[in-house]
Amino acid sequence: MTSTRPSRRPRPPRYAAGSFWWRLLRAWIAAVLLSALGYAALIWAGWAYPPITLYGTLTQWLGVPAIFQLLHRLLGLGQNAKLLAFSGVAVLWLGGLSLLGTLERPLIAGISLAILCILGLGALGWWMPLVYGLVFWALLEGVNRLLAPAPMSAQSTAAQPDQTRRTTTLGLAAGGLLAAGGGLTALFKPGSAATTTAALAPGDPLPFGVTPVSQFYYVSKNLEAFDPRLSAEKWTLTVDGLVQNPRTFSLTDLKQFAPVTSERTLSCISNPVGGPLISNGIWSGFRLSELLREVGLQKKARFVLWEAADGYTESLPLGEALDPEILLxxxxxxxxxxxxxxxxxxxxxxxxxxxxxxxxxxRITLSAEDQPGYWVKRDWSKTARVELMSRIDQPPEISPNVKAGAPTFIRGVAFYSQPVTRVEVSTDGETTWREAELVKPRSVYAWTPWQLAWTPQTGSHMLSVRAFSGEVVQKTAQKDALPEGATGHHTFEVQAS
Structure with missing residues (x-):
C-alpha cells in the first residue's frame, strides 16, 4: 500500500495580481503621480503642497535652538539639515500614501487621505485635502484599470510575467519621475534670475568691500527648491489692519515713493564666530515710514506685522518701525x-x-497686539539685535599657512550696529595685542574692513581678533549662535615656514 502526501499549493508570486505587494506597487505609482501633480499646482497656481506643510510641522521642533545647533554641528551650515528633514518628510508622505493605497477600495483610500490631511495638517483648510483625496482616488482607479491583468486562460497564463514586468517597470518609471522633477526630493538647486555681478553704473566695478550678488550669503527656512518664485506682474503688497486707508500696491505703484540707496551689512543669527553668513551690499528701495504715512495709522496701532509669500512672519513695534532708516x-x-x-x-x-x-x-498689517514671528515661536531671539563681531579673512582659516620672514598683512572685517572704533589683533594667543588699521566704511550700517602689517617668524602662531565700538567691547565668552547670536573671539593657529 503506497501512501500519497497531498501536494503543496504553490506560493503565488510576490507581485501576483491581488497580492499585497501588487497593490503596494500600484499605490506607489499613484502616490508619485499625485505628488508630481501637486508640485505642478504649487509652481503654476500657487496651491498649497501637503509635503511642504508637513515639512513645516516637522521643522517646528527641529528649529528649536538646541536641536538646530546640534544639526549644524553634525551637518554643517547650509541646506544639509533641511535636506535631511525633507527626506524624512518624503518617506512619511510617499510611504503613507502607498500604504493607504493598498486598501481594497480606492474611494476609502481617498477619503482617508482627505481626513488625515484635515486633522494633521490644519493649515491646508478643508477643501485642499478634499481635492487631494479625490485626485488620489481617481489616480488609484486609473492605475488599477490600466494595469488590471487580462482574464486568465490557457493562452493568457504565459502573459502573466509580462504583466508583472510591465507594472514593475511603470513603478520604477514613477520613481524616476519623482527623482527627475516630481518636487519631493528637492535635491536640486534651481538657477536664480540674476546672480552675476553687476556694476552700480554701466562699466563701473563694485566698490571695495561690497559683496557681489553671486557671493552674497543665503539662508532660508525653506529648501531652495521651494523658495517663492513670484511674478513681477502678478505680485502685490497688501497694507491693512489698523490703517486709515487699506491699500494694495503693485510693484509699479511702489515707484511713487522717494528712492533711497544705502550700503548695509546683513548677517545671519546662526552665523558662528568667524563664519561666512555675513555679507555687505548696496541696497535700493524706499522708506517704510513713507508707506505707513501713505496709508495712515489708527491710534490703536502698536505693531507692524510682516507676512511673506512662504508663510514667514515677523513683527516690529510701531515706534521702531517709524525709524526712517528702515527700508523696503x-x-x-x-x-x-x-x-x-x-x-x-x-x-x-x-x-x-x-x-x-x-x-x-x-502683506504688512498694523495691529494692536504683537504676534511672535516664525523663529520666535521656535524660541529664537525676539529682538535679534546684532552682536559686536570681528573676523580674520587673511590668512584664511581653511588654509592657515604663511611664508616665514615675508612681510604680509592680517586682514578682516568687523561689524556692529554702531561704528567700529578700534580693532586689535593678537599673534601669540592673546598674550599681547596690536591695534589694526581701519578702512573707514562708506556707511554707518556697513562693516569695517581692517588690516595689520605682519612679518611672521618661523613656527606656530595663534591669531585672534577683537573689536571695539566706543565703550562696547567684543564679548570674550564663546557662545553658540542660537538663540541670540554667537559671541567670542575668532581664533585659529597659523603655521609659518
Missing part, C-alpha cells in the same frame, strides 16, 4: 532682487540679524 528694498547692487534674496521686496532693519528682515513680502 527692491534692488541689491543695482540689480533687482533675485529669488534667493527676496524678489520683489524685502525688509532692511539696521542693527538686526537677517531673521528680523523678511524676504518675499506680500
Amino acid at each position: 528694498v527692491t534692488q541689491l547692487n543695482s540689480q533687482p532682487l533675485n529669488t534667493k534674496h527676496g524678489f520683489p521686496l524685502r525688509v532692511l532693519i539696521p542693527g538686526r540679524y537677517g531673521m528680523k528682515q523678511p524676504r518675499w513680502i506680500t
Whole structure:
C-alpha cells in the first residue's frame, strides 16, 4: 500500500495580481503621480503642497535652538539639515500614501487621505485635502484599470510575467519621475534670475568691500527648491489692519515713493564666530515710514506685522518701525532682487540679524497686539539685535599657512550696529595685542574692513581678533549662535615656514 502526501499549493508570486505587494506597487505609482501633480499646482497656481506643510510641522521642533545647533554641528551650515528633514518628510508622505493605497477600495483610500490631511495638517483648510483625496482616488482607479491583468486562460497564463514586468517597470518609471522633477526630493538647486555681478553704473566695478550678488550669503527656512518664485506682474503688497486707508500696491505703484540707496551689512543669527553668513551690499528701495504715512495709522496701532509669500512672519513695534532708516528694498547692487534674496521686496532693519528682515513680502498689517514671528515661536531671539563681531579673512582659516620672514598683512572685517572704533589683533594667543588699521566704511550700517602689517617668524602662531565700538567691547565668552547670536573671539593657529 503506497501512501500519497497531498501536494503543496504553490506560493503565488510576490507581485501576483491581488497580492499585497501588487497593490503596494500600484499605490506607489499613484502616490508619485499625485505628488508630481501637486508640485505642478504649487509652481503654476500657487496651491498649497501637503509635503511642504508637513515639512513645516516637522521643522517646528527641529528649529528649536538646541536641536538646530546640534544639526549644524553634525551637518554643517547650509541646506544639509533641511535636506535631511525633507527626506524624512518624503518617506512619511510617499510611504503613507502607498500604504493607504493598498486598501481594497480606492474611494476609502481617498477619503482617508482627505481626513488625515484635515486633522494633521490644519493649515491646508478643508477643501485642499478634499481635492487631494479625490485626485488620489481617481489616480488609484486609473492605475488599477490600466494595469488590471487580462482574464486568465490557457493562452493568457504565459502573459502573466509580462504583466508583472510591465507594472514593475511603470513603478520604477514613477520613481524616476519623482527623482527627475516630481518636487519631493528637492535635491536640486534651481538657477536664480540674476546672480552675476553687476556694476552700480554701466562699466563701473563694485566698490571695495561690497559683496557681489553671486557671493552674497543665503539662508532660508525653506529648501531652495521651494523658495517663492513670484511674478513681477502678478505680485502685490497688501497694507491693512489698523490703517486709515487699506491699500494694495503693485510693484509699479511702489515707484511713487522717494528712492533711497544705502550700503548695509546683513548677517545671519546662526552665523558662528568667524563664519561666512555675513555679507555687505548696496541696497535700493524706499522708506517704510513713507508707506505707513501713505496709508495712515489708527491710534490703536502698536505693531507692524510682516507676512511673506512662504508663510514667514515677523513683527516690529510701531515706534521702531517709524525709524526712517528702515527700508523696503527692491534692488541689491543695482540689480533687482533675485529669488534667493527676496524678489520683489524685502525688509532692511539696521542693527538686526537677517531673521528680523523678511524676504518675499506680500502683506504688512498694523495691529494692536504683537504676534511672535516664525523663529520666535521656535524660541529664537525676539529682538535679534546684532552682536559686536570681528573676523580674520587673511590668512584664511581653511588654509592657515604663511611664508616665514615675508612681510604680509592680517586682514578682516568687523561689524556692529554702531561704528567700529578700534580693532586689535593678537599673534601669540592673546598674550599681547596690536591695534589694526581701519578702512573707514562708506556707511554707518556697513562693516569695517581692517588690516595689520605682519612679518611672521618661523613656527606656530595663534591669531585672534577683537573689536571695539566706543565703550562696547567684543564679548570674550564663546557662545553658540542660537538663540541670540554667537559671541567670542575668532581664533585659529597659523603655521609659518
